[in-house]
Amino acid sequence: MNNLQEKDQHWVHPVTALLDHQAKGVCAWKSADRIHLVDVNGRRVQDAFSGLWCVNAGYGQPTLVEAARKQLETLPYATGYFGFGSEPAIELASRLAKLAPPGLNHVIFGQGGSDAVDTAIRTVSYYFNAIGRPEKKHFIAVQRGYHGSSAVGSGLTALGVFHRYFDVPTSTQHHIEAPYPYRHGAGPDEASVLQATVAALESKVLEIGAQNVAAFICEPIIGSGGVIVPPAGYLKAMRETCDKLGILLIVDEVITGFGRTGPMFACEHEGVSPDLMILAKGLTSGYAPMSATIISQNIYAAIAEAGAGGIPFGHGQTYAGHPVSAAIANATLDLYETSLLKNGIEVGEYFQTRLRSLERLDLVGQVRGQGMLAGVELVTDKQTKAKPDPSLKLGQKILAHAFAEGLVFRAFADDILGFAPSLNYTHADVDNLIDILTLSIDKVTGSRGG
Ligand SMILES: Cc1ncc(COP(=O)(O)O)c(C=O)c1O
Missing domain, CATH: 3.90.1150.10 (Aspartate Aminotransferase, domain 1)
Incomplete structure (x- = not known):
């Protein structure tokens, strides 16, 4: 050896x-x-x-390497806590807010997809507690979906090895059948699979009670579960169904973001604005760890208001908005855009x-x-x-x-x-x-x- x-x-x-x-x-x-x-x-x-x-x-890519080098030389670290920040992270937040689907305009930075999913879940729980709906605790995801391997996110993931011996999913985590035209009972006809998926979400929410359900989370294309492309119109139908049922829509674009499926975000294919969108991977093209959970104005306003009187939103990590990652992300966005x-x-x-x-x-x-x-x-x-x-x-x-x-x-x-x-x-x-x-x-x- x-x-x-x-x-x-x-x-x-x-x-x-x-x-x-x-x-x-x-x-x-x-x-x-x-x-x-x-x-x-x-x-x-x-x-x-x-x-x-x-x-x-x-x-x-020389511009990414140069952006990292320059940032390491000028300011290798800056906290985002306590009112501090750094130019590249501020710049990046505003660029992401502009690029994201309409209505999504506040960014919570993290290190990778798993903690961005965790951030989304914590933010949704905080939001419903803050607006006086504390009973909204249940999350619904899709079989074969992948949402990382954090202590909570792994339960929304629906792949066996991420559950085995890890004591997830929890009692507030549920899954509906994957929109998998090739193997769905209603398939291969896409319209039938879509209809069945809408019905599955509706009946799961009915079973739990809409008043108890916080959000539905999905990937635009199921990645780690086998690159499963849902029927056309899936995200739009999920958006409409979530609205009808009074639950939030979280779209996990960790794989599909940043041109992977064509446009900057897969949500753009169907003109969908989720309530929360999760990004990582292509954000820095993998050159440094970074993620972004982008939240709607509505959610931001509620969590901001909940801290009136000087109470901090108690969520964050040392490396959230890391300036070197942010500088690389800005240079990566330049490449996507050019x-x-x-x-x-x-x-x-x-x-x-x-x-x-x-x-x-x-x-x-x-x-x-x-x-x-x-x-x-x-x-x-x-x-x-x-x-x-x-x-x-x-x-x-x-x-x-x-x-x-x-x-x-x-x-x-x-x-x-x-x-x-x-x-x-x-x-x-x-x-x-x-x-x-x-x-x-x-x-x-x-x-x-x-
Ligand atoms: C859709 C999706 N969400 C979340 C994650 C977790 O991201 P990370 O591995 O950066 O924690 C992944 C990782 O592949 C993913 O594909």
Whole structure:
């Protein structure tokens, strides 16, 4: 075992089967440029997952590096507490307020998606207590949804390993069936799935009692649950249903924000303004940790008013609004606004078209996605949509072949492959991705004998 492998045994890696990892060892990255990662042994692979769907601008963007360097030199840290702040964080708050859907205009900064979800939940609870509706304590989320792994947010997440042994979901956390046209009982017809999803939210709220329900939370496209694209009109229908039922809508755009699906935010596809919107990842293109929970004027006014008489809103972290992260975020927004969103939209269309052609392959049941975000669901029978035997680990095998050929993406546990290329991809980069992926699926199909 070399030195690095030995040292790595002390790192409890996130969302990792620890015994398997001990046996297999770490694959440690050393450097990166544009869309490529290079490991400590000098092996170079094309990144088709933007790190963890976060490096939207690609690696080595000089303006991001320069923004960080300059900020580190001039002011490496400044608190946002007690009336203090820093120029980059103030600038960023006002830019996000302008960019966000109408009505969302106050920003609570954090470090990452999980704490931004936690912030959203705490803010909603505070808000309802403040306006004299303390019984509104229940939250409803979607099966297969992912909302991070904080003590509370993990219960809104609906993926088994985030619940197992962690004592969540709590008694105030509920889930409705995922709007998953390919596998929904009412599918594949999108209008029927949408109708069923609206009905599921209504009946869950009825069951709990609308007076007890605080909010519904969802992702515009379910990411970690398998890149599941809901029917068109989903967010709009959820907005209308929440309004009708008198509950808040929280949209988690941690993956879908910042051009991942085309526009700056996925909410824009349907002209939806949630009550709270959660952002992270692409905010800094992953160059430094940062998140933003953007809240409506209405919620802001209520929580501000609740502190009349000098009582602070008792929520925050040392690094909230960190100036270096904020400087990087401002430089990242500049990139989105000048060229990156445009390129992501153009290359995203090409990527979706080319990827969809894989549906001709025997093992591919469905290709789905939007912009630079996609999922490929593997099946062993296209008619019955039968999933591969999990013990065969077909998704993992395809990834292993691709990795050997110089491409990395994500293989979810239930044989769905996930793709989130950075927005600086070219057509040639997409071609290389598709070539290696096709070859890798063919290899696995061949080794199964058909
Ligand atoms: C939709 C969504 N929400 C929240 C999170 C949690 O973000 P983080 O890993 O930065 O805590 C993620 C992470 O992938 C996510 O995809």
